[in-house]
Amino acid sequence: MNNDSFLSKLPILISVFGALVLILSIAYDYGYFMVFGVGFSEIPTTLSDHLRSSLTWIPNTLLVAFGVVALELFNRRVEQGMTEEEIIQTSPTPKFTAWFRDSPKYPIIALAVFAPFSFIFNIDLPLQAWQFSLIIIWFIFHNFLFSHERVLERTSKEFYLFSRWVPAILIFVVFSGAVAANNIKEGGGQKFVFELEKDKFEGALVRAFEKYYLIWGESKNIKLISSGKVISLYPAYIEIESNKKIQPTGKSGG
Structure with missing residues (x-):
């Protein structure tokens, strides 16, 4: 993209970014107020109030995003930029390598799926556990939706990434608000x-x-x-x- 093309699209990008920040701020406040048992109908908030709350959730969200990106870049450097198939094929023990690289997801999935069953065993899980669980469950469900090659071929890369990450970010932000509010309810607020x-x-x-x-x-x-x-x-x-x-x-x- 040349400079002229980027500058012409800059107002649109700023508008989209502003709308996204507002939507995520409303999502954060929704989780925040829900813990206190009130909703937007009882709280006389304005758009500026919601935008101000972005100063609360943006730093933590950016920190998590930075950690994910840094870990991904580190893995790519260690793996010398090879794809998953290239790593398995160049290994002296391809079957074991394929199993070993695939094995970490099983305990993660088990922990994520356990959360909904906590109601049956009357186990009170912290909000952070639900946050982690619902994000992983969404990724599992998204993988199922796009598991067929024909569906994947007829889906643009932009829509695939949007549909995968935006719900996950929304879950993270909503529960971040709920965790912050719960901390105040438990006596952690000033x-x-x-x-x-x-x-x-x-x-x-x-x-x-x-x-x-x-x-x-x-x-x-x-x-x-x-x-x-x-x-x-x-x-x-x-x-x-x-x-x-x-x-x-x-x-x-x-």
């Missing part, structure tokens, strides 16, 4: 003191919207407070080296 005109209470700041604060209170429930009613907010306690907790003297306006 506690703040919210001062109103005639009230003061403590809670974890779930999300700061354009016009509202979403708070997880000490009574284990969600509070939606207009930012205009909050006179000030500040961390509830500061940890010091002696493991004692002291209340800060400084306040920051909300």
Whole structure:
């Protein structure tokens, strides 16, 4: 692609990227709010609120993507750029090599398929396990859909890659939001003191919207407070080296 062609398509690429970020941000917020038992119908979010949440999920997603790409490039370098068939054919023991290279997928598949059966055995799996399981199950299902040569031949490479990776990314992002919210519910969020005109209470700041604060209170429930009613907010306690907790003297306006 020459420079002129790339520049002419740049506005389209920017629009597609912006739409993709917005869609993934909404998916992240969906998983996030679902853990707290609320939905978009109860939360007065705006498009800018969803775009702001992208600052939360984009770094982790890029880090995972970088790790996957780096591992793939490392494997290609170690394997000297040979295809799977070339590696097997050049091996002194082709059958064993084919089995050995194919063997890691079986325990991965077994772990992924086990997750749906956890309900039968009344096993409470962490959200990260469901995240891993559903992504692997989707890849298995996608492999089945495109397992026939005729289907694969009549499918463009772009659609194949899109249909394979976009659902997997959506699953990853939705569960990333759910994991972040669950961490707050279990007490991992930063506690703040919210001062109103005639009230003061403590809670974890779930999300700061354009016009509202979403708070997880000490009574284990969600509070939606207009930012205009909050006179000030500040961390509830500061940890010091002696493991004692002291209340800060400084306040920051909300």
